[in-house]
Structure formats: structure tokens, C-alpha cells
């Protein structure tokens with residue numbers, strides 16, 4: 001079999017993952033719809049809009065032609081923003097071959113349908129959802145391209161597919177664990193962005209570390225609560241895709257979600273925040289999807305609920321904090337029901 005691997009979409013994360021793959025494989029094709037960007041990557045080995053100052057490996061070949069990018073590849077890694085996933089997967093269908101490995105590294109939902117990314121991909125490619133592998137975990141592109149040690153998880157109920165994805169990406173800088181819980185890993189990666197927006201809001205308001213620790217802890221409780229209701233293994237939320245990614249996204253200088261939240265906390269309107277970012281802030285769309293999911297399933301997500309009202313219903317961040325602090329008294333262990341706990345630990 002060939003050693004060719006393909007990455008679809010040359011944003012910051014697609015480009016960083018192409019760099020990891022270029023250390024392990026002879027041919028890495030990076031597809032983009034932007035011809036200027038493809039020319040820049042091929043000529044200067046840079047992608048300055050997304051990863052300024054970084055020289056990319058010279059065996060990354062960028063192209064706007066999806067057919068030539070995909071033909072003869074052993075694996076296709078899709079790294080579109082959630083808003084573009086269906087379109088990109090739809091375009092891929094005509095070049096897709098059954099013996100290819102399908103990995104995605106997107107953290108979000110299709111907002112209109114509340115579907116997870118592997119569901120969207122499986123519908124478009126006509127393959128079983130269990131054959132899709134998700135790559136997730138605490139991993140900012142800016143650090144990965146500088147070879148800073150990074151750990152991620154690749155998840156699929158298909159052990160062979162997960163092991164193949166592990167083999168594809170693993171190297172001395174990029175350690176890859178497998179996990180069977182596709183649903184949990186996808187949900188953890190998407191939902192942590194809402195809490196990272198909240199952590200940014202808290203910092204923007206000038207609150208301290210106590211508030212942030214509370215947000216992360218109670219945020220993880222509501223992520224686990226809804227995750228289990230949607231079929232995830234609760235233990236996944238204690239892993240890299242859960243607490244690991246929540247910590248990095250809620251505290252890192254590189255986090256788009258944290259930065260957007262912090263600007264909102266300083267009183268900058270959402271439209272201005274998004275204009276100034278120039279990169280996708282998945283937590284905004286994910287808040288909409290999670291708000292709808294929580295209503296549909298009847299699962300309480302109090303932090304998500306407040307962030308939804310701040311983003312879309314003009315609630316002031318301070319009044320959101322007052323609402324959270326003034327909620328009814330609770331026991332801490334309402335994170336997941338006793339029945340669910342026993343089911344997973346029996």
C-alpha cells in the first residue's frame with residue numbers, strides 16, 4: 001500500500017496535523033479551497049495566516065484539487081470547522097475508497113441537526129459511524145508545530161481502525177492513545193469549548209482562580225451528565241479528551257474560545273469579537289447546539305444555559321454569574337445519576 005496520507009482543509013489544526021504526519025510519512029497532501037494558500041505552502045512552506053513564523057515540512061504538498069489529493073491515499077484526515085464538515089465530506093464522497101481510513105479532528109456539532117461529526121461523515125460517505133475515528137485531546141496547533149510534547153486520543157469502537165489511526169500519527173513528540181468511546185470523545189471535545197468561553201468570560205470580568213476552578217469542575221459535571229445521557233462512558237471525561245482538553249482550552253494563551261470569552265467579559269460585542277479572531281471559535285455554535293440538546297433531553301446544563309443567554313439573548317455576564325451563584329442548594333454528586341454510575345461500574 002502507498003504511504004500517501006491526505007488532510008482536508010488547511011486551517012491551523014489541519015496544517016499542524018499535516019506536519020505531524022509529514023514526520024511519519026513520505027507523502028502528505030493538504031487540500032484547501034484557497035489557491036493562494038496552496039501556492040504559499042508549496043513555494044515558501046509557510047501558512048502565515050494560521051501559523052505565522054512556522055516553516056512547514058517540505059513533503060507537505062498543498063492542492064485545491066481534491067481528487068488528486070485523495071487518489072491513492074491510505075488515510076484521509078478531515079479537519080474542517082463543524083460548519084463546513086457536511087460540505088467537505090460530501091465533496092470527498094466521489095473520491096472515497098472503501099479501504100481508506102477515515103479520521104476527523106473537528107470539535108463541534110452540526111448546529112441545525114445537533115448531530116456529532118462522525119454521524120455527519122458517515123451519512124455523507126455512506127460508511128458505518130463506527131468506522132470513523134475521531135482524534136481529540138489537549139492540543140493547540142501553535143505548540144504541535146513547535147514539536148512541544150502533546151498527547152491525544154483516537155477513538156472508534158472499531159479497534160483495528162483506532163489502532164491504524166494511532167500508528168498513523170504517533171511519534172516522539174505526539175503521543176497517541178486509543179479509546180473505544182467515539183461518542184464520549186466527540187462530546188467531550190465539543191462541549192469543553194463552552195466552558196472555555198465561560199472561563200474567558202470569568203477572566204475578562206476580572207474574577208480570579210477560584211471562579212475558574214469552579215467553572216471547570218462544575219462544567220465537567222454538566223458535560224459528563226449530558227454525555228452519559230447521550231451514550232458516553234463517564235470515564236472518558238476524566239481522560240485526555242475530557243479534563244485534559246478542558247484544562248488546556250480554558251487556560252491557554254492560544255485558546256480561541258478562552259480569548260473570545262475574555263473579550264466578551266470585557267464588554268466587547270460578539271460581532272466585534274468574531275471579526276477580530278480570524279479563526280473559528282467553535283464554542284459559539286456549540287453553545288447553540290448544546291442548549292438545544294439539553295432542552296431536548298431534559299438534562300440540566302446550568303453553565304451552558306447562562307452562556308447561551310449571554311451570547312444570544314443579551315444577558316450581561318455579571319447577571320449570568322449571579323444566576324449561577326444563586327441556584328438552589330445541591331449535593332455535589334448530582335453529576336451523573338446513581339443508576340448510571342452503577343451501570344458503568346458493575
Ligand SMILES: NC(=O)c1ccc[n+]([C@@H]2O[C@H](COP(=O)([O-])OP(=O)(O)OC[C@H]3O[C@@H](n4cnc5c(N)ncnc54)[C@H](O)[C@@H]3O)[C@@H](O)[C@H]2O)c1
Nearest residue numbers: 011012013014080081084087106107139140141279280282
Ligand atoms: N487550532 C487548534 O489548535 C485546534 C486544535 C484541536 C482541534 N481543533 C479543531 O479543528 C477544527 C478546525 O479548526 P482550525 O483551528 O483549524 O480552524 P481555522 O479557523 O484555523 O481554519 C479553518 C479553515 O477551514 C476552512 N473552511 C471553512 N469552511 C470550509 C468549507 N466548507 N470547505 C473548505 N474549507 C473550509 C477555512 O477557510 C479555514 O482555512 C475545529 O473544529 C477546531 O475546534 C483546532
Ligand SMILES: O=P(O)(O)OC[C@H](O)CO
Nearest residue numbers: 137138139254255256257
Ligand atoms: O483554540 P481553541 O479554543 O479553538 O481550542 C483548540 C483545541 O481544541 C485545544 O485542544
